[in-house]
Amino acid sequence: MTTKDTPMTTQTYVAKITVPTPTATTLWMRGFLPWQLWRFVWLNLKMLRMISLSHPTRRDPSAPKAP
Amino acid sequence: MARVVILGAGIAGHTAAMVLRRTLPKEHVVCVVSPKPYYNWIPSNIWVGVGRMAREKVVVPLAPIYARLGIEFIQASATEIHPAGNPNHPGPYIVATPTTPGAATESVEVAYDWLINATGPKLRFDRTPGLGPDGGHTHSVCTDRHAVDAATALDAAIQRMKAGERQTLVVGMGHGTCTCEGAAFEYTFNVEHELRRHGVRDLADLVYLTNEAELGDFGVDGLVIRNGGFHTPSSVFAGSFFAERSVQAILGAHVQAIEPGLIRYETLDGVDHEQRYDFAMLLPPFTGVGLKAFGAQGEDITDTLFAPSGFTKVDADYTPKPYEAWKPTDWPSTYRNPTWKNVFAVGIAFAPPHPISRPRTSPRGTVISPAPPRTGMPSASMARAVAENIADMILGRATEPERLSSMANMGAACVASAGSGFWAGNAVAMTMFPIVPDYTRWPGAGRDERFTFGEVGTAGHWIKLVLHHLFLYKARAKPFWWMVPE
Numbered sequence: 001m002t003t004k005d006t007p008m009t010t011q012t013y014v015a016k017i018t019v020p021t022p023t024a025t026t027l028w029m030r031g032f033l034p035w036q037l038w039r040f041v042w043l044n045l046k047m048l049r050m051i052s053l054s055h056p057t058r059r060d061p062s063a064p065k066a067p
Numbered sequence: 068m069a070r071v072v073i074l075g076a077g078i079a080g081h082t083a084a085m086v087l088r089r090t091l092p093k094e095h096v097v098c099v100v101s102p103k104p105y106y107n108w109i110p111s112n113i114w115v116g117v118g119r120m121a122r123e124k125v126v127v128p129l130a131p132i133y134a135r136l137g138i139e140f141i142q143a144s145a146t147e148i149h150p151a152g153n154p155n156h157p158g159p160y161i162v163a164t165p166t167t168p169g170a171a172t173e174s175v176e177v178a179y180d181w182l183i184n185a186t187g188p189k190l191r192f193d194r195t196p197g198l199g200p201d202g203g204h205t206h207s208v209c210t211d212r213h214a215v216d217a218a219t220a221l222d223a224a225i226q227r228m229k230a231g232e233r234q235t236l237v238v239g240m241g242h243g244t245c246t247c248e249g250a251a252f253e254y255t256f257n258v259e260h261e262l263r264r265h266g267v268r269d270l271a272d273l274v275y276l277t278n279e280a281e282l283g284d285f286g287v288d289g290l291v292i293r294n295g296g297f298h299t300p301s302s303v304f305a306g307s308f309f310a311e312r313s314v315q316a317i318l319g320a321h322v323q324a325i326e327p328g329l330i331r332y333e334t335l336d337g338v339d340h341e342q343r344y345d346f347a348m349l350l351p352p353f354t355g356v357g358l359k360a361f362g363a364q365g366e367d368i369t370d371t372l373f374a375p376s377g378f379t380k381v382d383a384d385y386t387p388k389p390y391e392a393w394k395p396t397d398w399p400s401t402y403r404n405p406t407w408k409n410v411f412a413v414g415i416a417f418a419p420p421h422p423i424s425r426p427r428t429s430p431r432g433t434v435i436s437p438a439p440p441r442t443g444m445p446s447a448s449m450a451r452a453v454a455e456n457i458a459d460m461i462l463g464r465a466t467e468p469e470r471l472s473s474m475a476n477m478g479a480a481c482v483a484s485a486g487s488g489f490w491a492g493n494a495v496a497m498t499m500f501p502i503v504p505d506y507t508r509w510p511g512a513g514r515d516e517r518f519t520f521g522e523v524g525t526a527g528h529w530i531k532l533v534l535h536h537l538f539l540y541k542a543r544a545k546p547f548w549w550m551v552p553e
């Protein structure tokens with residue numbers, strides 16, 4: 001049983017709700033196209049930046065050679 | 068003239084072959100040895116496994132691409148490496164068994180100057196009695212064909228629900244040492260979406276059964292995600308999604324055996340349990356594919372090239388040490404075998420120095436903790452770096468591998484779709500940087516919070532679709548494929 005279908009007595013409320021669940025607004029925003037279009041651009045830019053950080057680094061010429 | 072031989076044509080091997088061919092002048096030979104005639108974009112097997120994508124959309128025939136690019140292709144399964152050659156065959160070579168249907172099955176010897184092992188995992192369904200689609204009772208989405216069978220079985224369960232029968236569907240990990248939890252997570256929510264789409268959600272008990280001690284561990288010890296103005300542990304972030312979609316989770320579980328309709332498992336507290344199921348998709352543990360190595364006199368030198376797990380030893384620090392002593396610098400950066408300097412291993416084929424998740428065992432000594440993931444993005448990144456390093460050494464631009472590509476300095480993106488349809492699809496998009504946490508550079512969370520974030524929405528679904536098309540475009544070596552980043 002999860003938070004959603006737990007009967008709302010005080011006792012089960014305390015015992016079961018351990019994680020946040022989205023509000024109606026949050027759920028709506030997840031599908032609201034103008035907002036999602038913006039998030040698409042934002043996520044892509046962030047991922048591209050992360051990929052550029054992940055590019056191989058060059059060996060430090062002063063570092064000892066690999067074994 | 069140099070001969071570079073690449074074993075395997077998956078994400079890592081195919082990337083390495085294409086980069087080498089693009090970088091090296093034509094007098095040098097690039098040769099791929101792989102048992103299947105096609106490349107499989109494995110991440111999209113998830114959609115095949117719920118019947119939302121045809122198998123043909125996730126596979127690409129290799130022969131025409133390699134013919135066009137000038138890459139030699141031998142359809143065969145490598146079995147042996149002879150890094151020192153032998154009196155009959157002076158230079159290094161590999162032995163492979165052809166797999167073209169109807170063709171001779173006599174072993175062939177393929178000489179090399181440089182070797183890249185990118186053979187990925189052997190799917191060890193045999194480690195759990197009753198596991199897997201070939202002779203077992205469960206399904207898998209690890210290969211395109213497994214995914215097709217999983218979709219058929221899932222559809223049968225949905226039809227039973229439509230006839231009013233309640234069904235229990237179990238998705239997750241088929242052994243305590245599995246990796247690839249992200250894939251099982253993604254499949255769970257695709258199944259959940261299908262159940263809703265067919266209007267049978269209320270007749271299904273959907274269970275995620277995993278070796279992770281906490282939700283959101285993903286084999287990387289969990290993340291601290293920047294989301295909605297909070298630093299949120301991935302256990303909470305993932306847990307929220309489970310709660311929202313009413314998916315039950317069984318954590319810290321090692322599946323001991325599977326019988327028709329019944330999964331037997333032990334949990335981290337050492338207690339045995341049983342879980343009933345009508346449909347189950349459980350991933351297998353991975354090992355190396357079981358290549359053997361022989362010295363010049365025919366002596367077995369497998370242990371100079373391979374770890375006991377069958378994965379290739381590279382420039383990692385394999386000294387056994389406790390979790391507290393693990394360091395980011397334990398992780399390899401050149402993927403070069405320390406004994407045989409012209410042998411490299413990339414993708415799942417290299418032996419990691421240790422897990423990333425905290426090691427855990429039950430009081431009975433059963434290891435129940437995820438093996439480290441080597442997902443698509445890092446597999447391709449390290450393959451490109453190794454290919455470019457080899458090209459530089461062949462062309463005399465370098466004497467040592469100069470590009471260092473460690474998973475402790477590399478990010479990963481996990482986009483787990485949770486539904487389909489261009490406008491209505493949803494996905495959980497998560498990124499982390501780096502994959503191997505570094506608690507010295509980022510005290511507390513171990514990762515750079517600017518690039519460790521997660522969110523749910525249609526945007527993530529679009530990203531997943533873009534990745535599908537972009538990477539298949541790249542795999543087909545269409546114009547400017549090399550501009551597509553790993």
Ligand SMILES: Cc1cc2nc3c(=O)[nH]c(=O)nc-3n(C[C@H](O)[C@H](O)[C@H](O)COP(=O)(O)OP(=O)(O)OC[C@H]3O[C@@H](n4cnc5c(N)ncnc54)[C@H](O)[C@@H]3O)c2cc1C
Nearest residue numbers: 075076077078079109110145186187250414415441442443
């Ligand atoms: C269902 C699923 C979903 C996933 N989703 C994602 C995702 O969304 N994002 C992500 O980044 N990662 C994902 N992954 C992980 C990703 O697929 C792997 O990280 C990636 O495939 C590893 O690449 P690889 O080249 O090392 O191995 P593979 O892709 O497995 O390729 C291995 C190659 O070696 C060949 N081979 C095998 N044995 C031999 C032999 N003896 N001789 C020669 N060749 C051999 C195989 O035929 C194959 O061509 C997913 C994995 C699964 C199972």
